Amino acid sequence: MLDQYISTGDKDTRSGFGAGLLELGENNPDVVALCADLTGSLKMDAFQKEFPDRFFQCGIAEANMMGIAAGMTIGGKIPYTGTFANFSTGRVYDQIRQSIAYSFKNVKICASHSGLTLGEDGATHQILEDIGLMKMLPNMVVINTCDYNQTKAATIAIAKVENPVYLRFGRPKVPNFTPENQVFEIGKAVKLSEGNDVTIIATGHLVWKAIEAGRALQEKGIHAEVINIHTIKPLDEKVILNSVKKTGCVVTAEEHQMNGGLGDSVAQLLGREYPAPLEMVAVQDTFGESGTPEQLLEKYGLSSNSIVEKVLKVVERKK
């Protein structure tokens, strides 16, 4: 079943964001875009060129950008802010908390270069805490997309809900395997395979790693139910619980700290509703470092091999 997922070529998720934003520009006159001196990195330059009156360069001043975005909603605009994930969250947490989340403003906080796969820039820029920061805020929707097509679809879909949204994506080129014209439903998990032995719940760049792991496990006679959970908040509890009731154990996989991430949300859910053995593929309470994306995923235990190892462990714990 997992064999059906074929990459149509490597593409970066941030380019999916840029393409989605451009399409929104054409179809929704209320969409405006703001950037803090990273227009090229965020792939917002096409929107800027096509819709200069609806693009606002904020300079290297992210706190102000968040406030400007919050204010622009008053009168009906739908602002998309673009900068790196680090500067989209931790740097401006209080601005998001007060002016956007608590004030319930329809701002779309779009964050590129999240996680370790930012690569060579190192730990100053590799935020691994942003999902946690954002999911703790009441009113905030948190989305972490896995490939170009899904990021483009999510970028377009979030304009249709009047809600603050954190949309997280990344820098490197990764396999593009989800359908080109998919319908992106916020809060709906996508089951990629049926299996009875283990549930693998992955988000972002680690969804492809989970597919690779699922294939390797198949060869070992372990049938994994792989779930692509692009929305971390609200969490699709029904799909997760139904799967775990069938498989009896779970591995979560994410490019984020173990504390506060997807695994943490799944652990809370299982603790409340259906206790089951759980292993987490995530960064273990440490900062990152410089290196290539693949080197870093390997060193920090976020590779497909790491997922396989955790699955073998969690399946053993079922017995």
Place this chain on the structure above:
Amino acid sequence: MEVLNPTLNPSKLSALDTVEKLEQIATQVRRDIVRMTHGASSGHPGGSLGCADFLVALYHEVMKHNTSFKMDGKEEDIFFLSNGHISPVFYSVLARSGYFNVSELATFRKLDSRLQGHPATAEHLPGVRIATGSLGQGLSVAIGAALTKKLNRDNHLIYTLHGDGELQEGQNWEAIMFAAHHKVDNIIATVDYNGLQIDGASKDVMSLGDLKAKWESFDWKTLEMNGNDIKDVIETLNKAKEMTGNGTPIVVLMHTKMGYGIDFMEDNYKWHGVAPNDEQLADALSQLPETIGDY
């Protein structure tokens, strides 16, 4: 005055001229401020009293606004209070302009109230468009709203109020730079230049230096006024209005006295965030005759 106020008794004021009427309303607002903070045993009377004249003039004379509140504020002037801790004066002026019934002022800072300690939108209090309290965020929001007015081809204006101590927050200077760069010329910002903050005089806590020169060096047009003189407030804001639409944002440095109108509170930073006790309330109210009726 653009709004008809169901909570006012206009017959009591009909014989007075505009400034005298507004002074009477401001006196009632000051009574509200001390009664609200006394009732809550907390809150911020000092800055509230100092800004009462400005906000009364703004809402009753200067702004074109609609008391049947809509969040999007289209086709009307919008005011943002950035220094959210002076919520007592904001709530009182909103109620006495007709946004909600004055009786609700008695719920200030109490459980299940729409009148939160600092202004918030979550409880849907008419007149509040953004949560403020964590300082330094209001100017950015106001500039954003001003940009949307431009995109919507809505010629109405954005007004703001900021504490002078609040300008120590760096985000303000990001916003000030942004507004000049993007020629946001439909905004009139106001600074409550009372020179005091919680820990003492601003010159001692963290000097603001030459504030006028700072704004001007960021390419804003500056005006100054006495914020405790309603005639001066109206004249200066009308002048500011005439200066809009010329490619430059405008700021008014408003000289006020913290605690203005109550002798023992005046110009004393200790009244920044302390409520009056029973005796102090009685003393304060004896200095502020009831004009259009207590809530």
